[in-house]
Amino acid sequence: MTLGICADCTFWAKCGVSEAGWKIGLGKCSNVPKFQDATESSPDPEKYEFGTEVLKPDYQDVKAMTIDGGGYRADLLTMPDFGCVSYIPKV
Numbered sequence: 001m002t003l004g005i006c007a008d009c010t011f012w013a014k015c016g017v018s019e020a021g022w023k024i025g026l027g028k029c030s031n032v033p034k035f036q037d038a039t040e041s042s043p044d045p046e047k048y049e050f051g052t053e054v055l056k057p058d059y060q061d062v063k064a065m066t067i068d069g070g071g072y073r074a075d076l077l078t079m080p081d082f083g084c085v086s087y088i089p090k091v
């Protein structure tokens, strides 16, 4: 496992001017999906993983998700010197 920081990660992009957090250097991680995008309703109660939701097939290996109180949208904003186990260096 390679440890690295968001600023050097392929999934990170500094927030644009006027986006939340841009003045303090925050960036968005594109490797953390929104809960609403990574899950779907299941008709089978035996499969429920989160309430009545289950992970979609493409997200079975997901390590983190974002969610907000209204279910509208949420992004993972990080400082450039944050890092995680999913780091992949930029090429």
Ligand code: SF4
Residues within 6 Å of the ligand: 004, 005, 006, 009, 010, 011, 012, 028, 029, 030, 031, 032, 078, 082, 083, 084, 085, 086, 087, 088
């Ligand atoms: S190091 Fe982790 S949190 Fe930071 S951009 Fe990469 S995947 Fe996202």
